[in-house]
Amino acid sequence: MDVKQRRLERLERRVARLDRQIAMLRARSDAYVRLRVGIAGVGLVITCLAFSQVGNEAGYFSAAASLLVFLVAATFHRRVQASLRRHDYWQRIQRLHRARIRLDWVHLPASRASAPPDHPFAHDLDIVGTRSLHRLLNTAVSLEGGNRLADWLLATEPDPEALTRRQALVRELTSRSHFRDRLTLYGWLAAGHPDAxxxxxHVLAWFRQETATPPALRDVVLLSVLAGVTAALFIAAAQQRLPQWWMLTFLLYAGYSLFRLRELGDLFGQALSMQAVLRNLHGIFRYLEAYRFAPNSRLADLSAPFHDPRERPSAVLRRIGRIVTATSLRNNPILWTMVNAVVPWDLGFAYLLTRQRTRLSARMPVWLDTWSELEALNALAAFADLNPDYTLPVVRVGSHVEAQGIGHPLIPFEAKVGNDFSLTESGSVVLITGSNMSGKSSFLRTLGINLVLAYAGGPVNADHLDTALFRVFSTIRINDSLTEGFSYFYAEVRRLKRLLDALEAEHPYPLCFLIDEIFKGTNNRERLIGSRSYIHALAGRNGLGVVSTHDLELVQLADEIPQLRNAHFREAVVDGRMTFDYRLRPGPCPTTNALKIMQLEGLPVEIPDEARS
Structure with a gap:
């Protein structure tokens, strides 16, 4: 049995087991609903009987006892509901793993990543979009984690140091499926919903916000002294030992308090709006603090900010949460007025809040950045774990691409065909010819998307891939730019000119170019002339690549260009049906199929004798 099929069956068993557990928890939750209704009903009847038949004392006791029993049942019910929610989210995580293996796009979350229209390869290779590599990979809950992953995939130049580091981290994370899934679970619980x-x-904006006139410690001390003096004078006046001097100090206290509070602006309103967000982050950060990676591992180094004993993120967020909770006294105007009349409650907590916010303004970006980095790495590691037949590539200095069993990760594994391929010298070109639908375009995308994965630090869909560091540039999917007044052909010419400029530029990294159906936007004669000249310009430059074409006349360029070699895909007609094996073979294509396709689809066409052979 295929290793990926075994992985799928394991996920199926896990989902089925969770189905049973969720059904049991739902039944338990329904039982608690009935129990709570019963407790409320019985308690009401008993309380009414106690008041009417026994007396007020018994009635109050019965009401209190009924309420206590109801609250206990509600507490247990909330625990069951929380467990049900966690199990439901956990099952959804497993279902998403299954969808990623199956390429079940209907059940995968949409990707919000985008790339500029003139990106060298993003649109041709489906790095972003509806059925894209980013959508398949992205498991991040944070927007920044998803964007970090997109940045790695869309990088136009490889970063060898970052690549080596990410590869090592992905290798360590691949076997830690429980850690990855738990981090996703805590992220969903924090967000409130898997789709959120x-x-x-948004968090950093609050930490970076400046208060117009932040309260100083001397203000808090001064108001505390005034409050203390006022209290002492009030007591003395109440005992008739002093005149009503407390009124004077109280007016000073109240006036200065109102003056300073007015200068705080909407400090408390903003803090209250952030309370839920900070409370949610607390769960994520606490999990990262508690998890222990192997000592001296790269993951331990990466997560070090969460293990600083001097300033643990969860403790800091809990501290801020307590301060913000104290400021929520404003929601009760009567109590707020009474408390602030006695002590400088608001100003004291405003001082503590601004102090904590200032202290954390440097630390919070580090914690959030580490979490985002872990989420992006988790996406690559999950991709490796779900596809155990994929491998981490060898990336080293040189001008070569050598692949064995290379396939396209966006093609279902049941229909996928792997190919061997190599380019070992700078300046070399492979010209691929082949029939319609034989696999030329897919192979160009296969090569490009695996290079993108390799340079992002992730696994590749190949038995083995050994590659140098390249800039990638593709010309596969050209669109008419009607809004700018460009025809298909002119858009293609502009794209090919950009590719040639990139190839001719002095750059430490050579270019890997992928060109599909060169100059297909013009007539046969001019396409052939233009293609010959362009391929001559490609050969022998600072790069290497693949060009596909329908023009069999171009295979003769192998006699003119030492750096060029031919390869092809072919088809066969079996029992009146066109079949393809999608195998890349050396040499020029010996067959064509355009007329055969026309004939098989019932179009009127005369097939000359040479095309029948």
């Missing part, structure tokens, strides 16, 4: 996300920039 967390935006770290």
């Amino acid at each position: 996300g967390i935006t770290g920039d």
Whole structure:
């Protein structure tokens, strides 16, 4: 049995087991609903009887006892509901793993990543979009984690140091499926729903916000002294030992308090709006603090900010939470007025809040950045774990691409065909010819998307991939730019000119170019002339790549260009049906199929004798 099929069956068993557990928890929750209704009903009847038949004392006791029993049942019910929610989310995580293996796009979350229209490869290789690599990979809950992953996939130049580091981290994370899934679970619980996300920039904006005139410690001390003096004078006046001097000090206290509080602006309102967000982050940070990676591992180094004993994130967030909770006294105007009339409650907590916010303004970006980095790495590690037949590539200095069993990660594994391929010299070009639908375009995308994965630090869909560091540039999917007044052909020419400029530029990293159906936007004669000249310009430069074409006349360029070699895909007609094996073979294509396709689809066409052979 295929290793991926075994992984799928394991997930199926896990989902089925969770189905049973969720059904049991739902039944228990329904039982608690009935129990609570019963307790309320019986308690009401008993309380009414106690008041009417026994007396007020018995009635109050019965009401209190009924309420206590109801609250106990409600507490246990909430625990069951929380467990049900966690199990439901956990099952959804497993279902998403299954959807990623199956390429079940209907059940995968949408990707919000995008790339500029003139990106060198993003649109051709489906890095972003509806059925894209980013959508398949992205498991991040935070917007920044998803964006970090997109940045790695869309990088136009490889970063060898970052690549090596990410590869090592992905290797360590691949076997830690429980850690990855738990981090996703805590993220969903924090966000409130699996389809919701967390935006770290929103949190950072509050920490970076400046209070117009922040309260100083001397203000708090001064008002505390005034409050103390006022209290002492009030007591003395109440005992008739002094005149009503407390009124004077109280007016000073109240006036200065109102003056300073007015200068705080909406400090407390903003803090209250952040309370839920900070409370949710607390669960994520606490999990990262508690998890222990192997000592001296790269993961231990990465997560070090969460293990600083001097300033644990969860403790800091809990401290801020307590301060914000204290400021919520404003929601009760009567109690707020009474408390602030006696002590400088608001100003004291405003001082503590601004002090904590200032202290954390440097630390919070580090914690959020570490979490985002872990989420992006988790996406690559999950991809490796769900596809155990994929491998981490060898990336080293040189001008070569050598692949064995390379396939396309966005093609279902049941229909996928792996190919061997190599380019070992700078300046070399492979010209691929082949029939319609034989696999030329898919192979170009296969090569490009695996290079993108390799440079992001992730696994590749190949038995083995050994590659140098390249800039990637593709010309596969050209769109008419009607809004700018460009025809298909002109858009293609502009794209090919950009590719040639990139190839001719002095750059430490050579270019890997992927060109599909060169100059297909013009007539046969001019396409052939233009293609010959362009391929001559490609050969022998600072790069290497693949060009596909329908023009069999171009295979003769192998006699003119030492760096060029031919390869092809072919088809066969079996029992009146066109079949393809999608195998890359050396040499020019010996067959064509355009006329055969026309004939098989019932179009009127005369097939010359040479095309029948």
